[in-house]
Amino acid sequence: MELKTDGYRLDRTLETHAEAEGLRGEIHGRHPMDDLLRTDRLPHIWCPGCGLGTALTCFLSALLRSGLDLDKVAVVSGIGCTGRVAGYVRLDSFHTTHGRAIPFATGLKLGNPELKVVVFSGDGDLVTIGGNHFIHAARRNMDMTVICVNNFNYGMTGGQAGATTPVGGITTTSPYGNYEYPFSISALAAASGAVYVARWTVLHARRLERSIVEALLKPGFSLVEVIAPCPTGFGRRNRLRQGLDAMHYYHEHGVIQHGADPVKTDIELEGPVIEGKFVDGEKPTFLEQYRRQLDRLRGA
Amino acid sequence: MSPASRNGVLSGEFFMLGDIACAEGAICAGCRFFAGYPITPATEVAQRMSERLPLVGGIYIQMEDEMASMNAVLGASWAGVKAMTATSGPGFSLMMENLGLGVMMETPCVLVNVQRGGPSTGLPTLVGQGDMMQARWGSHGDYAIIALSPSSPQELFDLTIHAFNLSETYRAPVLVMTDAEVGHMTEKVVIPPVEEIEVIGRRKPTVPPEEYLPYRVEPGELVPPMAVAGEGYRIHTTGLTHDERGYPATADDTAQWPLVQRLVDKIEKNKDKIIMLEEDGLDDAEVAVVSYGIAARTAIWPVQMARQEGIRVGMLRLVTVWPFPDEEIRDLAGRVEGIVVPEINLGQIVREVERCAAGRTEVLSVPHPGGGIHDPQAVLRAIRRAAGRKAEA
Amino acid sequence: MERLEIRLSGFGGQGIVRSGEIIGKAAVLYDGRYATFTQSYGPESRGGAAAAQVAIANDPVELSYPHVIDPSILVVMSQGAYNKYVPGFRRDGLLIVDESLVELDEAADGVEVLGIPATRIAEELGRRIVANVVMLGFLAAVTDIVSPEALRKAVLDSVPKGTEELNARAFEVGFEYGEGVKRETSYDT
Ligand SMILES: Cc1ncc(C[n+]2csc(CCOP(=O)(O)OP(=O)(O)O)c2C)c(N)n1
Ligand code: SF4
Numbered sequence: 001m002e003l004k005t006d007g008y009r010l011d012r013t014l015e016t017h018a019e020a021e022g023l024r025g026e027i028h029g030r031h032p033m034d035d036l037l038r039t040d041r042l043p044h045i046w047c048p049g050c051g052l053g054t055a056l057t058c059f060l061s062a063l064l065r066s067g068l069d070l071d072k073v074a075v076v077s078g079i080g081c082t083g084r085v086a087g088y089v090r091l092d093s094f095h096t097t098h099g100r101a102i103p104f105a106t107g108l109k110l111g112n113p114e115l116k117v118v119v120f121s122g123d124g125d126l127v128t129i130g131g132n133h134f135i136h137a138a139r140r141n142m143d144m145t146v147i148c149v150n151n152f153n154y155g156m157t158g159g160q161a162g163a164t165t166p167v168g169g170i171t172t173t174s175p176y177g178n179y180e181y182p183f184s185i186s187a188l189a190a191a192s193g194a195v196y197v198a199r200w201t202v203l204h205a206r207r208l209e210r211s212i213v214e215a216l217l218k219p220g221f222s223l224v225e226v227i228a229p230c231p232t233g234f235g236r237r238n239r240l241r242q243g244l245d246a247m248h249y250y251h252e253h254g255v256i257q258h259g260a261d262p263v264k265t266d267i268e269l270e271g272p273v274i275e276g277k278f279v280d281g282e283k284p285t286f287l288e289q290y291r292r293q294l295d296r297l298r299g300a
Numbered sequence: 301m302s303p304a305s306r307n308g309v310l311s312g313e314f315f316m317l318g319d320i321a322c323a324e325g326a327i328c329a330g331c332r333f334f335a336g337y338p339i340t341p342a343t344e345v346a347q348r349m350s351e352r353l354p355l356v357g358g359i360y361i362q363m364e365d366e367m368a369s370m371n372a373v374l375g376a377s378w379a380g381v382k383a384m385t386a387t388s389g390p391g392f393s394l395m396m397e398n399l400g401l402g403v404m405m406e407t408p409c410v411l412v413n414v415q416r417g418g419p420s421t422g423l424p425t426l427v428g429q430g431d432m433m434q435a436r437w438g439s440h441g442d443y444a445i446i447a448l449s450p451s452s453p454q455e456l457f458d459l460t461i462h463a464f465n466l467s468e469t470y471r472a473p474v475l476v477m478t479d480a481e482v483g484h485m486t487e488k489v490v491i492p493p494v495e496e497i498e499v500i501g502r503r504k505p506t507v508p509p510e511e512y513l514p515y516r517v518e519p520g521e522l523v524p525p526m527a528v529a530g531e532g533y534r535i536h537t538t539g540l541t542h543d544e545r546g547y548p549a550t551a552d553d554t555a556q557w558p559l560v561q562r563l564v565d566k567i568e569k570n571k572d573k574i575i576m577l578e579e580d581g582l583d584d585a586e587v588a589v590v591s592y593g594i595a596a597r598t599a600i601w602p603v604q605m606a607r608q609e610g611i612r613v614g615m616l617r618l619v620t621v622w623p624f625p626d627e628e629i630r631d632l633a634g635r636v637e638g639i640v641v642p643e644i645n646l647g648q649i650v651r652e653v654e655r656c657a658a659g660r661t662e663v664l665s666v667p668h669p670g671g672g673i674h675d676p677q678a679v680l681r682a683i684r685r686a687a688g689r690k691a692e693a
Numbered sequence: 694m695e696r697l698e699i700r701l702s703g704f705g706g707q708g709i710v711r712s713g714e715i716i717g718k719a720a721v722l723y724d725g726r727y728a729t730f731t732q733s734y735g736p737e738s739r740g741g742a743a744a745a746q747v748a749i750a751n752d753p754v755e756l757s758y759p760h761v762i763d764p765s766i767l768v769v770m771s772q773g774a775y776n777k778y779v780p781g782f783r784r785d786g787l788l789i790v791d792e793s794l795v796e797l798d799e800a801a802d803g804v805e806v807l808g809i810p811a812t813r814i815a816e817e818l819g820r821r822i823v824a825n826v827v828m829l830g831f832l833a834a835v836t837d838i839v840s841p842e843a844l845r846k847a848v849l850d851s852v853p854k855g856t857e858e859l860n861a862r863a864f865e866v867g868f869e870y871g872e873g874v875k876r877e878t879s880y881d882t
Contacts, residue, residue: 092530107333111376112529315714
């Protein structure tokens with residue numbers, strides 16, 4: 001197939017999509033969050049009962065409540081179901097490679113310190129393949145908010161085990177039960193130096209939203225771990241067939257414990273899910289440290 | 301160090317290490333972000349950047365590895381800053397994944413590879429040119445890339461500036477494929493006055509956000525203008541195959557064709573503007589030496605010796621190695637009796653030369669596995685053979 | 694080929710590499726010639742041996758081959774370097790040794806040797822680390838690789854701030870010593 005020069009253009013995308021959007025508006029009516037969503041990309045790809053919709057909604061309302069200038073907010077995601085968030089928000093948004101959202105976000109923030117940079121990605125992405133970047137960004141107290149949706153498995157690729165899968169968890173690559181010890185994402189962040197660490201299940205949407213607002217306004221490296229159902233990948237193999245089953249589970253097993261020692265926040269299969277705000281501290285951020293050094297240099 | 305001008309350019313004459321000249325070139329080009337991870341023989345680039353960038357309003361950061369370095373560079377570029385990283389073989393391998401992301405998102409940035417002997421950890425302190433094919437094909441999928449190959453610290457300085465200009469012009473990562481010899485060699489380097497340095501900036505969109513499609517090109521154009529984060533355009537970009545809005549379009553090949561074809565064409569169809577070659581004595585040559593970087597430089601003596609023996613030998617130095625100068629080599633192959641290709645690997649670019657020569661002339665490789673530079677005699681012997689002279693005992 | 698090659702050798706911490714760089718800088722920035730300076734990196738340069746090579750020419754083409762192949766001047770500031778480089782050194786070359794650290798043996802037979810107790814002199818000046826600058830002063834007097842003026846300037850703009858005076862003195866002492874040795878050797882012949 002020979003391409004004409006005009007073959008580089010997917011003609012009329014803009015027009016076609018404006019049309020489609022108009023149609024959708026007619027069919028569904030408009031939603032208060034529409035301004036923050038790329039409605040021309042809906043419907044989203046997420047399964048029924050998936051916790052990602054709630055996580056995204058909480059993030060968007062937190063954003064609105066935070067009062068941040070939305071033209072200066074950038075969202076960076078890696079790869080995975082959660083990683084698709086970058087594609088749905090009507091903000092400067094970057095869908096990068098698997099595990100690398102945090103270093104990309106680091107460059108973005110340092111390139112333009114005026115930006116508020118949010119990393120929104122999955123547990124596999126952020127603490128398995130991207131684990132090294134995660135701990136180092138926390139260590140540096142890099143100025144960013146990380147929202148990590150933990151669904152205990154790799155949803156996108158069909159429910160495999162990862163570094164967060166509880167011992168005994170059945171996944172497509174631990175068919176007889178996982179026997180590796182998992183990470184507690186919150187503990188990992190706290191131990192690495194994060195100044196703000198909170199964990200909520202999507203059942204506690206209000207609290208989750210409040211924590212995200214706090215994290216967004218917190219200078220330095222803040223982490224919000226969102227425990228969310230993945231009925232398709234994890235739930236149906238671990239007696240939480242429907243999204244709703246997971247919600248019941250969170251209701252019964254969720255234990256709110258602000259200030260809990262992050263080391264004691266491991267999540268076991270069928271055990272309690274400790275949630276709350278675990279860390280809220282103060283420490284000069286990477287950029288503050290950098291500016292201090294500049295001042296010293298100039299003074300010298 | 302003489303006082304730098306306001307924009308950080310240290311104009312003057314220096315006796316300067318290649319790696320440092322590279323860093324200075326970057327600063328002249330307007331680079332204000334460097335992310336890297338220490339590795340011999342590229343470390344001095346990072347060291348110099350860590351010393352210089354804070355003084356010119358830039359940021360240096362040592363990342364946790366080279367995957368992170370490459371991503372941080374892409375991120376900074378999307379924040380509107382000219383950004384660079386520098387590494388060597390093992391780090392270059394780690395950068396390949398996100399070099400691809402840079403290509404796909406069309407992100408201007410510069411990646412310097414101070415090549416050493418490989419494979420694997422290989423010869424950390426000693427020269428190699430074994431990453432030339434990796435430079436071309438190292439990331440997965442189809443794409444085109446620009447790679448430059450300097451032969452001296454001065455040229456490393458010049459080509460680093462040029463690499464930034466090319467990366468902004470074509471919205472693509474550009475590779476500076478230097479090596480341990482050039483990077484660790486100290487020679488005269490002239491840094492011109494600021495006003496004599498050509499620096500090309502980024503083409504920005506001229507339409508308002510509602511009309512902007514980040515990946516739409518105007519008819520006859522191949523490179524879309526680039527809005528970055530924080531400018532109110534609310535852009536989206538992804539490493540997935542995407543349409544003109546930057547949205548994933550992965551259900552079929554509708555978007556794949558125009559996108560990938562354009563990514564390749566924006567470089568391949570601008571070859572005449574991108575490719576830089578240096579010719580010497582080719583007009584009446586019976587033999588041509590085709591080489592690049594340090595190997596081309598060390599071929600100068602043997603070329604001179606062969607001329608003293610009466611062999612009409614000329615030289616074609618590939619300043620730009622990728623995209624490859626197919627037409628020039630094809631043309632050359634029709635004019636000479638033999639082409640000699642010295643390079644510090646066991647035969648990489650020689651394959652390209654053979655492909656273009658397509659049997660029209662004999663192509664002789666002068667390989668070297670790395671760890672040293674060519675013995676001038678080895679190149680001389682190949683020139684004699686190519687000229688049909690009997691090898692001397 | 695109109696090029697001059699020099700190798701400096703000793704052990705790490707003696708400022709050997711710095712000296713090579715200074716010679717190159719003198720040739721390029723103050724004598725208006727061309728020079729290529731290369732140094733040994735890696736395990737070879739860790740703790741133990743150190744070496745620096747400079748090639749100088751009037752035409753950059755002469756430097757297209759960047760390595761020193763067969764130096765005509767060899768400066769040796771340790772016994773280890775002596776053992777490593779002297780046996781292969783050309784017999785019509787000039788060998789310069791730091792007499793405080795190097796003992797000659799038959800490996801130097803047939804080679805012209807000039808010596809200076811650079812390290813001892815440096816100690817007398819109060820800082821052992823300026824031995825390399827004493828040696829550079831000596832080189833300026835007994836060789837014509839670069840002009841003494843150029844080398845003096847290159848030394849001064851390469852040393853850390855605040856140490857200019859000490860280094861200038863070290864250079865002059867080495868230079869004077871070299872002038873003396875030159876006079877002596879010309880009486881001898
Ligand atoms: C380098 C690389 N390896 C593997 C993959 C395949 N892959 C895509 S998403 C994914 C896992 C995502 O899991 P997680 O981050 O937990 O997100 P979820 O889908 O559960 O939201 C994997 C392994 C990839 N895209 N890139
Ligand atoms: S696979 Fe799991 S995480 Fe992915 S969309 Fe479906 S339910 Fe959500």
